[in-house]
Amino acid sequence: MAAAVVRRTLKSINPILSLRTLSSQNRQFTAVAATATEKQPESDGPSSCFTFSSDDREAHKEKNTQKDDSIYVKAARTASSQSSVTMPVAFMTGSIVGKRFYKQVTTREADDGNGWTVMLDYKTLKTPSKRPLKCPTLGLAKGxxxxxxxxxxxxxxPFTMPLMKLTCTALERVPITRPKIIEHLLKKFHQDLVFxxxxxxxxxxxxxxxxxxEKIDPLLKWVESEFGFKPVVYSSFYGGKQEDGLVNAIxxxxxxTDDCELAAIDALASAAHSLVISIGIVRGKLQIDEAIELIRLEEDLQVxxxxxxxxxxxxxxxDLKVQISSAAVFLGLSRRP
Structure with missing residues (x-):
């Protein structure tokens, strides 16, 4: 009896209103998501928006002799003429975004001639905030x-795409939060690993x-010659305090720095727990393997x-090798010749 009432109600009332009414009466029904095989990828990434489709419901009824009380929904379609692909915010969090929806990846010069863009098939790649992903060099775009x-x-x-993540950081986060990034780096400077x-x-x-x-003192002597102030070393767990002259020079x-350089320095300092090592890599004083050796000096001795x-x-x-190497490679590829 109840099922018959439900069927009559769904035929005469708008599906959305029906769902609200039935929900308030604690009635439970099955919702089946039907996705069309010809669906194109959405420009704004995976969407949680769905539309009701009476066509799918009727097609399902034709295949079954018995009536069905299910309500069928399908994902909203998008036009196939879209010219860009925007990555969702989830790209920056490390979660899996979705299945690969493209076949070919290419690069081309930006429309305004200022930088290079990446193409997924014939769609231009954009950042999570829908800004064009314009790389300063062709090398970075190819990377x-x-x-x-x-x-x-x-x-x-996304966790296998560090160059993409660092580029999005340089294009979106650094220009807006530059003063806060610098403030944070200087706040941690007094507790730098090498001091x-x-x-x-x-x-x-x-x-x-x-x-x-043996390993760190040569780097501290380089800092003194580079910035004109001798770093203070300490053995206290709470750290020490460097001279104001050295802090101001840093x-x-x-x-x-430009946005790409600051993004690389921030990433390197975070992985190394050392702004000095980060600057050493940026200035060419340290190679990647030398920096990793200094970072792991104490732990390697324990091992x-x-x-x-x-x-x-x-x-x-x-993990450390990936973080240091990717930031160093990003820095090198982003620099114009």
Whole structure:
């Protein structure tokens, strides 16, 4: 009896109003999502908007002899003439965006002649905020194109696309939050990794002080010659305080960077826990392998003494190499010749 009433109601009342009424009466019905095979990718990324389709419901009824109380919905279609592809905000969070919806990846010069863009099939790639993804150099555009080219068909994985993420950061985050980025970097500067020294009388850190003097002191001497102030080293857990002259010199350097350079410095400093190491890479004082050695100096000494934990130390090392290498490569590719 109840099912008959429902069927009569759905025939005479708008489907959306029916859903609201039935929901208030705690009636439960099945909602089946039917996606058309010819559906084109949406320009704004995956959408949660759906439209009711009476065509799909009627087609389903023709295939079944018995009447069905289900309500069928399908994803909203988009026009096939779209000229751009906008990545969703989820791209910046590391989650899988969706299946690969393109076949070919190419690069071309921007319409205004200022920079280079990436094309997915015949659609121009845009940032999560729908701004054109314009790279300052062809090399960076080709690097991002390579990341898109090597995506698997079962899903687009943003965490395998560091150049894309850093480029979006340089185009969107840095111009808006530049003062806050610099302020944050300077706030952490006094507790920089390279300023900290292990106590020489501790059995737990035996041999570490000698390694720090051997490996890090040459970098501190470079800082002194580069900026005119000798860094202060300390062994306190709470850190120390560098001279105002050195802090001001570092601040002036950061203010003179372009958006890509500041994005790279911020990413490097975050991975290295050291603004000095980050600046050393940017200025060409440190190579990638040298920077990684300085970052892992203490932990590698512990591994030598106590052994490597599989699934722990090895994963950390791989992750650090990716972060440092990708930021350094991004920096090199973004610089105009």
């Amino acid at each position: 991002i194109a390579a990341e898109w080219e090597y995506q698997e068909t079962d899903g687009i994985r 900290c020294r292990a106590p020489g009388d501790s059995d737990l850190t035996k041999g570490l002080l000698e390694k720090q003097v 601040e002036n350097l950061l203010k003179k 030598d003494g106590w052994g490597l934990v599989e699934g722990g130390h090895d994963v950390d090392i791989a």
